[in-house]
Amino acid sequence: MNVKELKKDIIAYSKTIGIDKIGFTTASTFDEMKNRLLQQRELDYQSGFEEPDIEKRVNPALLMDEPRSIISIALAYPSKMKIRVESKKGERRGIFCRASWGTDYHVVLRDRLKKLENYILSKVPEAKFKSMVDTGELVDRAVAERAGIGWCGKNCAIITPEFGSYVYLGEMITNIPFHSDKPIENQCGDCNKCVDACPTGALVQGGQLDSNRCIAFLTQTKGFLPDQFREKIGNRLYGCDTCQTVCPENKGKDFHIHEEMEPNPEIAKPLLKPLLHISNREFKEKYGHVSGSWRGKKPIQRNAILALAHFKDETAVGDLITVMKNDTRPVIRGTAAWALGKIGGEEAMNALQKAQINELDEDVIEEINKGLNFFMKKES
Structure with a gap:
C-alpha cells in the first residue's frame, strides 16, 4: 500500500x-x-x-x-x-443560529x-x-x-x-499511517472583537469559554433561565452567533455549497406566537430535521416567551395569559408570567394578580411575583 x-x-x-x-x-x-x-x-x-x-x-x-x-x-x-423574512410589529420572529x-x-x-x-x-x-x-x-x-x-x-x-x-x-x-499536514498559524493577533462582543461575558479571555454563561448553551437548558441572562437572550431560540458575526475573518464569507444546508426562513427565523401552542407532533414534523430540535420543544418555547418579552410584544399578551393559566409545565407557566410583567399593560397585570391567587407551584408563584414587581417599579 x-x-x-x-x-x-x-x-x-x-x-x-x-x-x-x-x-x-x-x-x-x-x-x-x-x-x-x-x-x-x-x-x-x-x-x-x-x-x-x-x-x-x-x-x-x-x-x-x-x-x-x-x-x-x-x-x-x-x-x-x-x-429574507422580516420581524415586524405583531409578527415578531425568533432566530435559530446558523449551525441549525x-x-x-x-x-x-x-x-x-x-x-x-x-x-x-x-x-x-x-x-x-x-x-x-x-x-x-x-x-x-x-x-x-x-x-x-x-x-x-x-x-x-x-x-x-x-x-x-x-x-x-x-x-x-x-489504522492507516497517513503523513500529517502542517497546522495553520494562529492569525487572531491583537484582535479581541469576539471577547468584547460576547453578550454575557462567557468568553472569559481569548480561547477560554465559560459554557455556563454562553448563550448558545443557555438556550439549550430546560429549566428556568437565570434572571441575569433573560434580557441578554434577545430573540435567540437556539444558539448564538455573535462571536462569529463580529469576527473580521468572517467578513464577506457566505457559502451556499450544500443544498441540504440551505435554510427555510420560516423554520430558521420562525414566528414566535405560534411556537407557544405547537404540539409535540407539529414540532417534530416542522423542526425535527434541524440540529436545534435535539432538546425538544420546551427550551425553544421558553426562549420564544423570552423573545416576546424582549420585543415587549403587546399582541402576545393574550397568548401568554393562556400559557400561564393552562400549560402543565411550571417552567413555561412561570416564564410566561415573567414575560407578562415585562411587557406590561392592564390586561397583563390583572392576569398576574389572578394567577397569584390560583397558582400552587412555588417556583411559578415566584415568577408571578417577579412579573408583578415590574409594575411596582413602573409606579414608583
Missing part, C-alpha cells in the same frame, strides 16, 4: 462528495488540550454536554485499537439567507464520513475506522487544528482561511 498515493486519492475523492476541506494528523494524544480540559473542569466552565471522561477526549488509543492517524473534514455552511440551518449537520457529516470510509475500504479492505461528529469523544477543533483545517480562534471556533469559522467539523480515526 502506497500511503502517499492513497492520501492523494482520498483528497481528490473527498472533493467529489462535497467535503470542502480535508486534513490529516497523527493519532497521538492531545496533551495541550488535556491540560485545558482539566482547567475547564477545575473552573467549572464545562457545559455538561461533553464526554465526561477527559482521557477519552484526548487519547485516540482509548477509542480504537492501534490508531495510526486521524482524518479531519470540514463542510462550509451559509451565513446569510437567500430569502438546513438539515442537521450530524446527518450531513456522517453521510460524508461514511462515503469516505467506503472509498478507503475499496482501496484498503483491511482498513479500520472510528468516525465521529460533535457528539463523539474527541474534541473536533483540537483534531481540526492539528490537521491544518484552520486555527482555533479566540472565540473557540476553528477559523479557516477559505470559509472563516462557518464550517462543520468531523473526524475519522484510522
